Amino acid sequence: MKSMKISVRELAEYAYKRGSIDEKFRSSKALSEGTAIHQAVQKEYKETEEKEVYLDFLYEMEEMTLHIHGRCDGVLRSEEGLVIDEIKSTSLEAEELEEDFFPEHWGQAYGYAYMYCEREQLEGINVQLTYVQKASKKKIRYLRYLTVEQLAEEVRFMVEAYTPYALTLVRMRAQKHETLPKLGFPYPSYREGQRTFAGSVYRTAREGRTLFAQAPTGIGKTISSLFPGVKAMEEGDFEQLYYATAKTTTRETAEEAIRLMQEEGASLTAVTLTAKDKICFQEETICQPEYCSFADGYYDRINDALVDILTNESLLDRSTIETYARKHHICPFEYSLDLTNAADIVIGDYNYVYDPRVALKRLSRDRTKKMGLLVDEAHNLVERARDMYSASLSASDFETLPSLVESDRAGSLAASIASDISSLFPENQREVSIDEIPGVMEERLEAFVEETESFLRDLLPEEQNETVMNVYFGSQHFLNMLEQKDDNFVYIGKEKEELKLYCLNPRTVVKRITDAYRFSVYFSATLSPFAYYKEMLGGTPEDYILKLPSPFSREQIDTIFTPLSTRFRDRERTARDVSDSLKKQTETWPGNHLFFFPSYSYLELIHSYAKEWGKEIVVQERNMDEERKSEFLAQFTEESEIIGFAVLGGVFSEGVDLKGDRLRGVAVVGVALPPRDIEKELIHRYFENQDRNGYNYAYVYPGMNKVLQAGGRLIRSEEDHGVLQFIDDRFMTPVYRGLLPEEWKNK
Known part of the structure; x- marks a missing residue:
């Protein structure tokens, strides 16, 4: 018979929660406050009274069996008899807190009471809600006596309300486990290195380990991580994947990989999380019923909306979520968050996992221990994590x-x-x-x-x-x-x-978060040097490592090293020579080119000379939105001869695929060292004290990662050919040259 497990709290909230999203001010310490309040009340229990009592019950229906479970806050003994105590913290004042203000709280308490009566063969029991006002710590208690028949009726109501959603989830799970064994790799063959990467991800997932992988451009990192992650679900050790990424383009690539697996017959449901300010239907993001009709009555409509979309759709991207949100007139952002409970794969930004200010409360420890974590473009996480912490x-x-x-x-x-x-x-x-x-x-x-x-x-x-x-x-x-x-x-x-409380090294906090997941895979084309990124992201000697060669041949790239100084003090002096070197590249290899510079001011300096070339030049603007970015790239066609000026580490140095004749050449001007400041100097000193090369950790490695990302825009497929020029005399030295891929060193 079909079965599924659900906590009493989830069951009660699904069945009873009504009303609107009302994001009035809340303390960001609500969870820790609630835990402390629970513990304080439980300390007042008598020695003969029990706390955190585990209860469970199999509720059998014709269609399925629900395994209902949970931990009751307290089983007390009073003159009136046994009491099931459910503790809740609240910001409401005592006069505002009516007895039936939160029916879902009573529902949760009734669930515990029913399971306790069934276990102990009782005819009835007292049920108590203990509210504690957060500021004053004043306690308000409401007590009721219910017979086991009355409790059974309350549980029956909750189960019947939940059953349509439960049957939907059971159907999805059954179809997934039926189709996954038949799922094959969704391409005719593996590229060079692709099978090795996929096999390493599969082994990591099965063993519950961590993998750090450098998988160069062209291997197909997205499908090579998602496919084995999905296949590893067959064994039932975990139920979900979180695909963490920092850019819209990589989210879209993940959606495409999932679509390919679905076309191969895999029954998978995936949801993409879009930032609230981007997906909100209103001009201002004010999540209160008097300001937003999509928030007003949200919980009255969400259950039907969940069943509807999960019955009819499987790839829940932004457009699909918006369509169904408008159909049911509900907030699209909260809708997407509620869908994460049902989806097999969640695609979202790093911050929903790592940032303590916005990390999803839904990703509780109970959830993450049954979830795999795939971190795309993991080189970006080091600086993102420093900022988060x-x-x-x-x-x-x-x-x-x-x-x-x-x-x-x-x-x-x-x-x-x-x-x-x-x-x-x-x-x-x-x-x-x-x-x-x-x-x-x-x-x-x-x-x-x-x-x-x-x-x-x-x-x-x-x-x-x-x-x-x-x-x-x-x-x-x-x-x-x-x-x-x-x-x-x-x-x-x-x-x-x-x-400023500045995080010099995020490894400890990142590792603490990563350890909560069933397994984790950090991958990027540019985890170079490998030891640096593994250390910064909390790696240990027990973790797996994988470094794959490029699938592209040296013959696809003509590499030029131009030993001019691009140091700040020399830029005015060498500007004409830099301009001439770039112009020569466009004349020797006609077609489209992208030139990358370490700053806007340096870009503008060289652009002032490039205006004399007589060629069509487009320049990256500051703070370009998605529309302007798309317009910029759309100019690079197979017939055009466009010269693009862009900034290292900017929107065009990652996640840009200009295949074939859409891009003939790339030039990287400078080694992209970050500006010297107190933060970088403290990182320098910190790692020197750790017996590391502090200068490289603070300046060289972060800068060269931008170089590697920009250079990686050139060759995107086995058919691409082009020229890659490095303009800076430091590229001729062992430290910088050693960080470049082998296939870039052919000349």
Whole structure:
């Protein structure tokens, strides 16, 4: 018989939750607050009373069996008899909290009570909801007695409400497991290196390990990671994959790979997560019923919307989600998040996994231990993670708050924090690092957050001040990162204005997150040098490593090394020579070319000379949106002779496929070293103290990764041929030359 497992909480929320999305202010520490409140109440239990009691029950129906399970907060003993206690924290004041305000809470408690009665053969039991007000810690209790027959009726209602969705999920799971054994590789043959990569991913998934793989352009990384990941699901060790990527183009490539497997007969459901501000139907993203009709009544309509889309669609990309969201008049962003519970594959940005500010609450430990993690373009994650785990406070922002907040205490604390930041650093130093901040400052920051929360909770969106909200959330993030602080972090002060908790090495935090998943695969065409990226992303000696050669031949690339200095001090002097070298490339190899520069200012300098070439030149603009980016690339046709000027590390140096005659040549001007600043110097010093080459870790490796990405735009298939020019005398030295792929060193 068909069966599935579901927690009491999930069952109750599905059946009872009604009403609207109402994202009024909430503390970002809600989960940890709730845990602390639960523990505080449970400490008050008598020695004879039980807490965290595991209960389960098999609910059999004609169509299927539901395995309902969960942990009851408490089984108490009172004069009235046994009591099932369900503890909930709330921001509502006591007078607002009516007994039936949250029917899903009663539903959860009824579920535990029914299972306990069945287990202990009781005729009835007391059911209690214990609410704890977060700010005051005041307890409000509601107590009811129900017979086992009444409890059975409550559970029957929840099960009947859930059954259509459950049957949909069971059907999807059965079809998946029926079709996966028959699924073959969706291409006639494997490319060189592709089978090796796919086999390594499969082995990693089956064994629950971590793999770091450098898979050069042309191998087909996306299908070579997704296909074995999907095939490994056959054994039932895990149920879902999260495909993490940083760019729209790679998300689209993942969707195409899934479409190919579906066309081969695989019954798979995949959902793509799109940022809220991009997918929102409204001009302003205000998720409250009085402002957005798609939020109004969302929970009244979501259950039908889930069954509808899962019955009729399998590739839930942005367009499909928007279509069904409009059909059912619901928020498309929340819709996509709710679909992650049912999808076999979730495609989304890194931040939904790694960023503590926006990571999906749905990715609980219970979920991730049954989920595989595929991290595409993993070289991008190092700097992204550094940014995610760093936090800043601005003295000037705190100075403005006393006139903006209603609370005198919050204003006073803000003024003190501003003074604390300014007094941390010597008068004559613009930038400085320190090991610790005074404990009193941390206490003030905690008090400020708590005090600010107390009045922000009651504000409507139009009453919220943007500066106050930014300072509050920035302070909250700073405190959260303080909990992570170890030797991998340092404090930086700038201009007596900014205090920054800077993450020098994200490996510890990244590894902690990765360890929660069944398995993980980090892959990129440019994990070079390999040891650097493995270390920065939390790799261990036990992890698998794979470094594959390029599937392309040396004969496809004509490589030129032009030993001119592009150092900042020499740029004006060598600009004419750089321009002449680029012009010669376009004359020797007619067609379309892309030239990459380390900065906009340097690009503009060379462009001023290139205007004399008499050729059609297009230039990357600052802050180009997707439409402008598409227009830029559309000019590169097989018949055109376009010269594109772009920036290393920008939107055109990754994820761009101009195959065949759409791109004849690429030139990389400079080694793309990051500008020298206090953060890079601290990274330099940190790794020197770790017996590493600190200069390479801080400057050379990040810069050369941009070079490798830009150079990789040239050859995208076995049929491509072209010229690749490196303009900088440092490319002739062993350090930089050694970081280039072998097939780029032919001349």
